[in-house]
Amino acid sequence: MAARKLAITGGRVIDPKQGFDGLADVLISGDVIEDVTSCSSMESYEDYEVVNASGKIVAPGFVDLHTHLRDPGQEWKETILSGTRAAAHGGFTTVCAMPNTDPVQDSAAVVDDVTRRASHYGLIRVLPIGAISKGQKGKHLSPMGELADAGVIGFSDDGNPVSDANLMRQALSYSVGLGLPIINHAEEKQIAAGGVMSAGRVATRLGLAGMPVEAESVMVSRDLDLADLEGARLHIPHISTIGSLIALRSAKERGVDVTAEVTPHHLTLNDDWVFGLHGDVPDAVGLEAYDTNTKVNPPLRSPDHVNAVIEALSEGLIDVIATDHAPHAVTDKACTYNEAAYGINVLETAFSSVFALVDAGKVSINRLIESLTSGPAGILNKDIGTLTKGYSADVAIIDLGKKWVVVPEKFESKSTNSPLSGLELKSRVIITIYRGEIVFSLAGHLPETHGADR
Ligand SMILES: [Zn+2]
Numbered sequence: 440m441a442a443r444k445l446a447i448t449g450g451r452v453i454d455p456k457q458g459f460d461g462l463a464d465v466l467i468s469g470d471v472i473e474d475v476t477s478c479s480s481m482e483s484y485e486d487y488e489v490v491n492a493s494g495k496i497v498a499p500g501f502v503d504l505h506t507h508l509r510d511p512g513q514e515w516k517e518t519i520l521s522g523t524r525a526a527a528h529g530g531f532t533t534v535c536a537m538p539n540t541d542p543v544q545d546s547a548a549v550v551d552d553v554t555r556r557a558s559h560y561g562l563i564r565v566l567p568i569g570a571i572s573k574g575q576k577g578k579h580l581s582p583m584g585e586l587a588d589a590g591v592i593g594f595s596d597d598g599n600p601v602s603d604a605n606l607m608r609q610a611l612s613y614s615v616g617l618g619l620p621i622i623n624h625a626e627e628k629q630i631a632a633g634g635v636m637s638a639g640r641v642a643t644r645l646g647l648a649g650m651p652v653e654a655e656s657v658m659v660s661r662d663l664d665l666a667d668l669e670g671a672r673l674h675i676p677h678i679s680t681i682g683s684l685i686a687l688r689s690a691k692e693r694g695v696d697v698t699a700e701v702t703p704h705h706l707t708l709n710d711d712w713v714f715g716l717h718g719d720v721p722d723a724v725g726l727e728a729y730d731t732n733t734k735v736n737p738p739l740r741s742p743d744h745v746n747a748v749i750e751a752l753s754e755g756l757i758d759v760i761a762t763d764h765a766p767h768a769v770t771d772k773a774c775t776y777n778e779a780a781y782g783i784n785v786l787e788t789a790f791s792s793v794f795a796l797v798d799a800g801k802v803s804i805n806r807l808i809e810s811l812t813s814g815p816a817g818i819l820n821k822d823i824g825t826l827t828k829g830y831s832a833d834v835a836i837i838d839l840g841k842k843w844v845v846v847p848e849k850f851e852s853k854s855t856n857s858p859l860s861g862l863e864l865k866s867r868v869i870i871t872i873y874r875g876e877i878v879f880s881l882a883g884h885l886p887e888t889h890g891a892d893r
Contacts, residue, residue, distance in 0.1 A: 442469035443875060446484040447834065450492030454499060455809035456816070456825035465497055467832040470874035475826050490870065492836050498808045500532025500563075500833030500871060501790070502815040502824050504700055505597070505622075505676055505761035507782070508534070508565070511552065512541025517766040517853050519553070523561040525764070525786040525852040527879040530811075530835035530868035533564040533823055534764075534786075538575070539598040545570035545581040547589040554590060562878045563871075564833075566819070571596045571610045571621065577603055580610060587617040592819055595622035597676060602628060604661060611671035620674040620698070620818065621666075625658035625683070626650075626737065635777055637738040641710045645728055647776055652744065655737055656682030663690040666697060674818060675699040677763050679737045681747045688756055698818050700761035701748050703789045706796060708858065710739045713776075717862055731772040731779035732858040735765070752810060753802045759814040760807075762789050766854030784856045788845055790837065791864040798865060804839075836870040843867050 445467040452463040452475060459475070466473040466487070503526065509517040517525075526534050536553060538544030544553060550567045557565035569586030573579045575596040583594060594610060601607040601623050614621050631654035636642050638649025659675060663686055666673035675687065678699045690697050711718050715730030733739055751757040765782025772779050790811070796802040816824025823831055844863050847855035871879040 444468050444473070444487040445490065445872070445875060446487035447490045447492050447497055447836065448484070449478055450495045450497035450836065452497045452826065453805060453808050454826045455805055456499070456813035457827060460805060465826055465834060467872070467875050470832055472826050472828055472830050472832050474828055490836070495869070496804070496837040496839060498835045498837060499812040499824050499826050500835050500873060501530045501811040502533040502819070503531050503762050503764070503786070504535045504674070504759060504815045504818060505763045506534040506536055506786070507539065507765045508536045509766060510540065511549070515853070516768050518560070519557050519565065520560045520562075521851060521853045522764070522766070522786070523557070523563045523565065525850060527562045527871045527873065528851050528868070529786040529789050530837065530871050531563060531786060532833035532835070532871065532873045533566060535566045535568050535592055537595060537597045538568050538570040543570050543575050544568065544591070545573050545575070545586070547585045550586060550589040550591060563873045564823070566592045568592060568622065569594050571601055571623070572606065575599050577601055577606060580606065580613065583610070583613050583617060587619060591619065593620040593622050593674065595624070595676070597622065597624045600624045600626045600628065600658060604665065607662065608665045608669060611665055611669040611673070615669060615671050620672040622674045622676050623658070623662050624676060625655050625662060627654045627657045630654040630657060634738070635734060636713055637710050637740050639710060639741050641713055644724060645713065645776070650738060652680040652682055652740065655680050656686060659683040660686045663687070663695055663697060667693070667695045670696070672696045676761065677702050677705060677737055678757060679705045679740050679748060680744050684747055684751050684756065691756070698758040700759045701752055701757045702763045703760060703785055703792045704735060704739065704783050705737070705745065705748055706752065706760070707792050708733070708739050709742045709745045712739055712858055729776050730858055731774065731776055732783065732856045732860070734776060734779045734781055735783045736781040749796060749801050753806060758810070759818065760789070760793060760810045761815065762786055766852050767856045768854060772856050782856065783858065784847065784850065784852055784854050786852065787850050788857060788859055788864065790868055791843070791866050792859065794839070794866040795864070832872060832875040834872040835868050837866060838869050839866045841865070841867040841869065
């Protein structure tokens with residue numbers, strides 16, 4: 440049987456890796472990109488199924504460096520199947536799975552299990568991240584060489600910071616020989632102690648304990664110094680404060696091998712959102728004073744920090760956007776702010792929420808797509824995140840004009856913990872293609888078959 444052929448015609452193709460932005464047809468043969476060619480008449484695509492993308496953006500499938508799939512161990516929150524389905528709905532064709540599962544991904548056996556089940560149940564590519572320390576307890580290093588051999592793309596104790604500076608130094612030292620980055624959740628617990636949101640005006644008004652922004656920047660600075668000392672690669676997840684950005688800029692200027700990511704929520708929500716009114720501030724604080732779906736770690740920051748991370752993403756100081764998709768059950772959030780779990784459900788709203796910054800003229804569409812495709816692919820050092828001929832046919836087709844209302848109950852994710860519930864967003868991924876197969880299509884956007892003999 441001949442390989443399935445797909446032609447995505449007439450769209451505005453944006454492929455930052457190749458510096459391409461223009462009207463073109465993307466041709467797929469089997470599971471690889473056959474060509475990107477100037478638009479031609481339909482007759483030449485007789486052997487192809489055709490997806491008409493005129494008026495739409497055609498981009499490489501998105502790559503997420505930071506996803507919590509909760510599988511194995513917390514399958515009531517998410518599974519590899521539901522998580523990859525949610526990812527496909529958001530335009531993602533690759534997700535990197537954080538190791539804070541149960542059991543923790545701190546041995547080849549657990550990593551092999553995730554990889555094997557992901558290739559069976561996953562709709563898209565799942566790349567595992569290995570734990571830095573055994574059980575993510577921060578006491579003893581995990582078998583990093585064994586994990587590297589099992590195929591992890593980096594090491595992280597995410598959820599927990601590596602508090603012991605000497606353990607962090609050892610992890611960085613070992614990572615050099617393995618050629619993989621260390622990804623440390625930067626939070627100095629001694630300083631953050633007891634805080635459930637960012638310290639400031641809103642925390643004071645709600646009577647909630649606040650974490651100072653320095654809880655993040657102190658550890659970012661430490662990690663940058665240790666990476667410099669060991670000549671190791673550091674990737675800073677979910678950067679969110681001005682102080683962290685100052686340290687990042689200084690480190691990049693002196694040649695430290697560092698990259699950084701920012702989440703959609705740290706780019707688009709500030710701590711006023713904790714009131715649960717989509718950013719509005721109430722005249723009086725009543726019984727329903729807050730929305731626990733805004734509780735996340737690092738916490739939502741005040742507007743000056745939000746503006747700083749937007750600028751840093753736009754100029755490229757922050758390298759990429761990563762979701763930190765953290766699904767939680769209703770019972771983890773139907774409680775007081777103090778008791779609620781940290782984490783936001785992001786995969787299905789990521790692109791659309793950040794697109795508001797493009798609409799506002801703060802970030803270019805090319806930079807947004809780069810930060811979701813070639814940017815993270817470059818950090819992974821993998822041949823993905825581009826429409827280059829011969830590469831995996833991973834594609835996201837986006838309708839920038841499409842408006843939709845966020846209804847978390849309709850998420851493909853098993854969890855609904857989104858503070859965007861009820862919000863109208865503009866722009867939506869309408870088709871996602873992974874290795875040449877359509878893994879998500881919004882109703883009404885299926886391909887037309889033109890006499891294809893398959
Ligand atoms: Zn984290």
